[in-house]
Amino acid sequence: MTKFPISLWVGLLMTILFVMAAAVSFFWTPYDVRELDIASRFIAPSFSHLFGTDHFGRDIFSMIMVGARNAIGVSLLAVGIGIMIGVPLGLWAAATRTYGGGFIDEILMRTNDLIFAFPSLLMAILITAVFGPSAINAIIAIGIFNIPVFARISRGAALSLSSKEYIMAARVSGKGMVRISYEHILPNILNLLIVQATIQFSIAIIAEASLSYVGLGSQPPDPSLGRMLNEAQTMIFFAPWLVYFPGGAIISMVVGLNLMGDGLRDLLDPKTNKAKEEDVVA
Numbered sequence: 001m002t003k004f005p006i007s008l009w010v011g012l013l014m015t016i017l018f019v020m021a022a023a024v025s026f027f028w029t030p031y032d033v034r035e036l037d038i039a040s041r042f043i044a045p046s047f048s049h050l051f052g053t054d055h056f057g058r059d060i061f062s063m064i065m066v067g068a069r070n071a072i073g074v075s076l077l078a079v080g081i082g083i084m085i086g087v088p089l090g091l092w093a094a095a096t097r098t099y100g101g102g103f104i105d106e107i108l109m110r111t112n113d114l115i116f117a118f119p120s121l122l123m124a125i126l127i128t129a130v131f132g133p134s135a136i137n138a139i140i141a142i143g144i145f146n147i148p149v150f151a152r153i154s155r156g157a158a159l160s161l162s163s164k165e166y167i168m169a170a171r172v173s174g175k176g177m178v179r180i181s182y183e184h185i186l187p188n189i190l191n192l193l194i195v196q197a198t199i200q201f202s203i204a205i206i207a208e209a210s211l212s213y214v215g216l217g218s219q220p221p222d223p224s225l226g227r228m229l230n231e232a233q234t235m236i237f238f239a240p241w242l243v244y245f246p247g248g249a250i251i252s253m254v255v256g257l258n259l260m261g262d263g264l265r266d267l268l269d270p271k272t273n274k275a276k277e278e279d280v281v282a
Helices: 006-024 060-099 103-116 120-131 135-161 165-172 177-213 225-232 241-268 270-281
Strands: none
Touching: 006 060, 006 241, 060 103, 060 135, 060 177, 060 225, 060 241, 103 135, 120 135, 120 177, 135 177, 165 177, 177 225, 177 241, 225 241
16 A cells, blocks of 8 residues: 655645635635725734734735735746646657658757756746736746746657557557657656746746746735745844745745655655665565
8 A cells, every 4th residue: 555655744734824814815814905004003923913914904814815926826826837848848859869860850959958047046037027017927937947847857768668568669659759659658757847847836936926026926916925025125123024924925825835745756666665665674
């Protein structure tokens, strides 16, 4: 019987809590995040305001719920762009390397190297600075960085499977490279892609928060965890809750996703499971 790693349970629980809070924020928040209440500004955490209020009297807990929704939405779409474009490109590159000499593979991989030459945050800043700050442009910027990540992962995994007997049998039976890629290779690298997706999700959340921190992500009046940190940096000494709770939310989401990714890797990777079993036997 397969034993689920503790890290998977902990990471899954942390992730579910934030996803539920983000989902609930579509219908309800304790307070209206767009309503200003100057008379209630800088209220410390209490029963009426669990995480306190900011310099405009807005409820921090409500803003974190909506900010988590924005962060998860941007990250989910950005990672989706990486998967939908990067995986087919990686499989195509591997197929051309295996069956066609590798000219297209070289072009695709050198393009990947060019994208990797720029740090992800710098690339995102360049794109959003040219086309304007918005959540849509943040999604595009982070998604472009994810494309070469998934392209490399899928290409490497596909090349490692290309010499397997069942792949050679599929070729002998007359199947084309597209059909082989999606019928035989993709299902066998799906576990690797799932693990990588959780890792990229956490990276995307940090990137979204970073863009919002410098004013290039989600724009007011929509709350953003990164922008909340930016607005609170001058008030940390007399209202520290303005920094602790949004920063803690970002850290918790990233840690939860990384724990879930580690747990999924331990659960889905046969090599990891086999190594652990050998250590137990030894």
